[in-house]
Amino acid sequence: MTSGESITGGAPRTVRDIVCGFCGLGCDDLEVTVAGRAITPRTACPEAARLLARNDAPPPSPRINGAPSSFEEAAAAAAGHLKAARSAAFSGLGADLEGLRRLYDLAMASGASLDHAASGGLFANLERLARKGWIAATLAEVRNRCDVMVVFGDDPASAFSRFFSRAVPVRGEGADGDAAPLFVTAPGRRQIAVVGGPLSEASRRVLAAHQVTEVPVSEQDVATAASVLTALVAGRGVDGLTGLSDETVAALAALAEQIKAARYAVFTWNAASLPAEDAPVVAGAASEAVDVLSVTTRAAVFPLGGRDNVTGAHQLALWRFGYPLRTAVGAGTSRHVPELYSTAAALYDADLLLHTSAFRPDAPPDFDRGPVIAIAHPDTVFAREPEVFIPVGTPGVDYGGHVFRMDSVVCLPLQALRPAELPSVAEVAAAILVSFGRGA
CATH class of the missing domain: 3.40.228.10 (Dimethylsulfoxide Reductase, domain 2)
Known part of the structure; x- marks a missing residue:
């Protein structure tokens, strides 16, 4: 079957012609075997194989200060931290386009700087x-x-x-x-x-x-x-x-x-x-x-x-704000100062870090000046437990989406390979917005 066909059913199945959203090259001929929720790559480069592989273990629950919580409680806790922040930094931004749209909505509502982990x-x-x-x-x-x-x-x-x-x-x-x-x-x-x-x-x-x-x-x-x-x-x-x-x-x-x-x-x-x-x-x-x-x-x-849809994050920022990444937004304004709003620079003055990494288990950068909200891959290992951790599914594995290829001219569709048990980045950001008091 191809990646556009049904993902339901318990019998092992082969999924062909999968579009890869990880490195930006946009290969569209990957092949995996799916059995239940387990995914075994058959045709893929080593990096894609590592990031596509999944076992059948149940996903982790959200956590607040290390303690398990419901999704709604975690979203409300994240919104509370954002309301209290005066200088938030959004880092990582590893998400599909719909996830990025919602993250940008959240940044505009709360006031934050925006930078992608691969923007250097x-x-x-x-x-x-x-x-x-x-x-x-x-x-x-x-x-x-x-x-x-x-x-x-x-x-x-x-x-x-x-x-x-x-x-x-x-x-x-x-x-x-x-x-x-x-x-x-x-x-x-x-x-x-x-x-x-x-x-x-x-x-x-x-x-x-x-x-x-x-x-x-x-x-x-x-x-x-x-x-x-x-x-x-x-x-x-x-x-x-x-x-x-x-x-x-x-x-x-x-x-x-x-x-x-x-x-x-x-x-x-x-x-x-x-x-x-x-x-x-x-x-x-x-x-x-x-x-x-x-x-x-x-x-x-x-x-x-183009790693982790950095090209898409850049294109969407240009469309939404008229500026590329490394821009601060909020209160109806945007300010682009790359030397101030790169993640490394922004964290010197930030009092909150919101880190997003749905494509791979990359931990947030070191930050001890305030709370950390991690919207992250379920396998992420943290050097310091974030105040709020909301595990999310991966675009092109758990849910569909769109990413830009590295040459910026093609927006590629990603398809789900298995039923999702974790929310998407877009769903998480939308829930935080609702708890924040802004409609999604």
């Missing part, structure tokens, strides 16, 4: 995008047109296990091999260059049919290497860009010639895996290279990201 890479990229813009590709464009791909930093598969098989498949091989790259002359063969850390053996196997070049560069030198490569593509001298060996510069010069000969070059990087001060430099260098190449050929950037 997003804001490193926004630093370039907001100042000068860029030309970006969608996943489909990369898959169907890219003939030369340049990766800056670590192997993307460390965070996005199936990136290479989804983005640059070999024609005719397996479920991912149905692409016919427009600008690739040899049958399915592309040029893949990694400027940074080494590829894993798994990635080398996936890329075995392509022409792969690795330019080893330390993490601290990735930004410099990206700037040197862009200068070489633009035909500028690189004497002022120091710190790289002659061998590395020569390898980058050879790569620059390959890029200039490309018909559709794509530059990709995971800003979240780069040093915070270097990620904007890499984004800027990649975008500048695309600007240079676009005069005579086609090129684009493809920034990696």
Whole structure:
């Protein structure tokens, strides 16, 4: 059966064509076996398999100060803490779009800052995008047109296990091999260059049919290497860009010639895996290279990201408030100051933390200046017991929903795989709003 069919019935069943909402890549061909409430992954990357797997154990109940409570009591307790707070911070924001809508309603009613746990890479990229813009590709464009791909930093598969098989498949091989790259002359063969850390053996196997070049560069030198490569593509001298060996510069010069000969070059990087001060430099260098190449050929950037629907949280914030994440809302106003309203900064002044993580059991950040409300995965282990813990189901496991893919152009539907015994984030936030005195 497919993920859109009935989830009722006690006999074990196979569910195919499942959309994954965890890393942002949006794979839509996962397969699991469901027996009762137990879920056993059959076709999935290691990360998705870990997060999809479920046993048949009953879920935990909500807790208030560590003591079991009813859902209604926990929602009322959370509302009471929010009413008493003067400077609340909402962190995590790991939820589907409907859950995010309700959380944003709650933030507007109570007054709070909003930030996603995976927003660090997003804001490193926004630093370039907001100042000068860029030309970006969608996943489909990369898959169907890219003939030369340049990766800056670590192997993307460390965070996005199936990136290479989804983005640059070999024609005719397996479920991912149905692409016919427009600008690739040899049958399915592309040029893949990694400027940074080494590829894993798994990635080398996936890329075995392509022409792969690795330019080893330390993490601290990735930004410099990206700037040197862009200068070489633009035909500028690189004497002022120091710190790289002659061998590395020569390898980058050879790569620059390959890029200039490309018909559709794509530059990709995971800003979240780069040093915070270097990620904007890499984004800027990649975008500048695309600007240079676009005069005579086609090129684009493809920034990696999207964990736990951070792209959806960003898009929804733009639509609701006119600002991205790291914005404080309340009393009919919104104020966007990224350096003040990142979670780490906001917690210095906050007197309450509301943390949401429905996709994975990620605990709230350390906070001891006031109460903690955790709307969280049932398997979450807390360093300090929150004042209110309300366990929630996972989108794409316990209930349906929608998430954005990392390229921001596709909103993907998630389907429930089993009957839900826990509320959704949207239901929890709505119940808190009712207890708060605002209609859901």
